[in-house]
Amino acid sequence: MLEGLEEAGDCPECGLPYHLLYASMHTLRLPLVRWRLYLPGLAMSVGMSLALAAVMVFGMGNWGAALWLGVPFAMGSMLGYTVRAGKLLMMFLLLSALVCLIFGLMTLQLAGLFCGMALVGVFLGPAMVGLASGIAFRRALKRTAFSQRDHLPILAVCAGVLVWGVIEGRPRPQPPETVATTRIIAAPVAVCWDHLMFYEEVTHRPPWILRVGLARPLGTIGSSDRPGDVKVCLYNKGTITKRASRVVRGEELAFDVIQQRIGYERDVRLRSGSFVFAPAGPGRTLLTLETTYEPLLSPRWCWKPFERLAVHTLHGHVLEGMRIAAETAQVNDSGTVAAVAKDADR
The missing domain is CATH 3.30.530.20 (START domain)
Incomplete structure (x- = not known):
């Protein structure tokens, strides 16, 4: 509780104007700090996707569809499942996640600058499909009493991409x-x-x-x-x-x-x-x-x-x-x- 405030002014905590004599300007609700609401889901989706890519390349030797389509799908699914926001903000978060994922792949030396630019076009479609799937799955599960809904769907998506990578295996010879x-x-x-x-x-x-x-x-x-x-x-x-x-x-x-x-x-x-x-x-x-x-x-x-x-x-x-x-x-x-x-x- 704040004490010693003047009768009117700007709140030193949230920066909003207040007046002690007007009850309409009083609230017991904490102010919404949006980055704290969205950042955990964004960071988790990017981090888990980079981990998936590293396991598939360095562990499985996979350079196929599971890597280039499955990983961005998983990223979009995790973002849509863990973050609730409007359409425009979700698209902004998705594009931000794509950029972070591509820069992460370049840092791991899994893509060069030209491939990074190409990956924007390759990743966008699977990521948008994954985002829509994650949102739909979240809306369906929130009406249930499923006790593992906080983490099990995310683990299931990651496991599915890894299984896809195992089935696909190492790249096969392609005709010239x-x-x-x-x-x-x-x-x-x-x-x-x-x-x-x-x-x-x-x-x-x-x-x-x-x-x-x-x-x-x-x-x-x-x-x-x-x-x-x-x-x-x-x-x-x-x-x-x-x-x-x-x-x-x-x-x-x-x-x-x-x-x-x-x-x-x-x-x-x-x-x-x-x-x-x-x-x-x-x-x-x-x-x-x-x-x-x-x-x-x-x-x-x-x-x-x-x-x-x-x-x-x-x-x-x-x-x-x-x-x-x-x-x-x-x-x-x-x-x-x-x-x-x-x-x-x-």
């Missing part, structure tokens, strides 16, 4: 995926071939998705002029080693990836790639850049669109670098020829 990107370059095939470059050799600024989501290229060591030549591509997180398998000047450069150590070994395994050149009219070249990789994440319908987006973006960056170099060289050569012809006319 091939992504090809084409570009027309306003330069002859010979000029384009002379300015062939790998991703690690492109000099102009890459798109933001490559800058923030993938390892940063530093350069290359070695050559790829003849079959059997080895080129080591340097990154800030490691290296990729490529060996030329087919070299036909002006037609094709194909290579195999014989070593990959850049931090994505649990997500994707690069296999091979190629540059294919074809005439596309006078002074024009159709250039096709192709990458083949072995996907390691499932379900494929979740991850395939994000993988293709990353590869197409990388291809576009490489092809743009070759276009700039080849067309610049073509313009310079044309200018030199014109200058020589003008001098000859004199």
Whole structure:
């Protein structure tokens, strides 16, 4: 009980205005501190979900649907079951929990920055379904005399996800995926071939998705002029080693990836790639850049669109670098020829 208060003012405990002479401003109810009401359920749902993910990855070796769909479903279910709030606030809490879960996975090195951005799209659907299920289950059980309703449903959801992970097991081999990107370059095939470059050799600024989501290229060591030549591509997180398998000047450069150590070994395994050149009219070249990789994440319908987006973006960056170099060289050569012809006319 507070004593020595003035007749009117602001309460030193809750900050609300009061007047001692007006009974309507008196209350015996404690003020509602909302973060104390919502934080326990939010923290528990995120913490339990991170624990589930750690057990499934480090304990079971699971990188499949149980991890990427079951864990966010469990998180949403626990949040909906333990927190009671309005629709907008529940959605805000769900998005906050998703962000915390993704940052937790990145801290555990179970996801990189690009995968973290992709996980927002992957996690949102299962988490919303789980949230609706948790709310419905809470409303159904609150009318019963079930003595274990405070904790047993939460444990049942977690156990169900773990059983799902055990049944699914370790990731099974997936068929290779091939992504090809084409570009027309306003330069002859010979000029384009002379300015062939790998991703690690492109000099102009890459798109933001490559800058923030993938390892940063530093350069290359070695050559790829003849079959059997080895080129080591340097990154800030490691290296990729490529060996030329087919070299036909002006037609094709194909290579195999014989070593990959850049931090994505649990997500994707690069296999091979190629540059294919074809005439596309006078002074024009159709250039096709192709990458083949072995996907390691499932379900494929979740991850395939994000993988293709990353590869197409990388291809576009490489092809743009070759276009700039080849067309610049073509313009310079044309200018030199014109200058020589003008001098000859004199």
